[in-house]
Amino acid sequence: MTLEPRLLEALSAVQDPELRRPITELGMVESAILSEGTARVTVLLTIAGCPMRSTIENDVAAALSAVPGVGRVEVALGVMSPEQRAALRESLKSRSVPFSDPASLTRVIAIASGKGGVGKSSLTANLACAMAADGLRVGLIDADVHGFSIPGLLGIPGAKPTRVDEMILPPVAHGVKVISIGMFIDDNKPVIWRGPMLHRALEQFLTDVHFGDLDVLLLDLPPGTGDIAISVSxxxxxxxxxxxxxxxxxxxxxxxxxxxIAVQTGQKVVGVIENMSAMVLPDGSLLEIFGSGGGAELAQRLSLVLDTEVPLLGQVALDPLLRVGGDTGVPLVLSHPDSPAAAQIIEMARGLTHRPRGLAGLKLGVTPR
Structure with missing residues (x-):
């Protein structure tokens, strides 16, 4: 194995599209040789049928072309041995739920609703994309197993995760790592599962799927207070x-x-979002199709029930473009970020991710002397 330092330094900027880690850290660079102006590199893919092989090949070629003295780049693609894959898998994950570790810095936010049809999934998809557009590392679990819709809302209805032995690499859409039961179902078949299987599915999403280091993990919960809500807690x-x-x-x-439900589960309700608020008409007037005041009323009621302040995070105007974004797979915050509804969602996303957090229970990695 030969690794030219200058080439290796350039390759450290190339990330695996699915693992989101430099290929040099993942042991994917088998050799990198510079001879008479030609850079020859061999990159080991995690699996033979890697769907991102072209992306990796192009990124490697682009990175090496920028190295002084390199006039030509030759990229050869190989495949990791079972032993190399096992070492990679061992270095990346464990069977525990990483986000449940008290020392985890990932903010886990579950988006809930009492009933269906309030736009919860559309808001979750838009919040995730708004956070990713702000430069955060975002993961999204479609926990609505029976009514999954996140893949379609993000424009990846036919996406399939990549499997590295027992480890699952989630597809990436608009900078968000996404997993949904819909990615394992063919022909839009219904999922007919009861409590234990629902719990197991969520558990596998949290243990077998490699999200890597995240700033925020969002969960799109099914409506109500059923099995999944309890499993999340x-x-x-x-x-x-x-x-x-x-x-x-x-x-x-x-x-x-x-x-x-937070009274029984001990979770914290960080706020209320009122969706489908007044529609802004062309003449500037407001049309309150679904009435008004529901969000503020809910925030007040929850504050009393939970004996702590539950704020109204925002009111998202009823905007046909929000529906269009869901149908086309390009969320409103990306297609029309200046629209009133998108601006409100972006503001809420920033408010959720920029809240101060305490250090109680966190391991700081320092030792007193």
């Missing part, structure tokens, strides 16, 4: 809840139950 005891409602009083009353 057990598997991710430090997770926080955001409750979504519409302005309608009846919707706010149902959404109160989704937030009140």
């Amino acid at each position: 057990q598997l991710l005891p430090g997770s926080e809840l955001v409750v979504v409602t519409t302005p309608q009083a009846a919707a706010a009353q149902v959404a109160e139950r989704a937030g009140s």
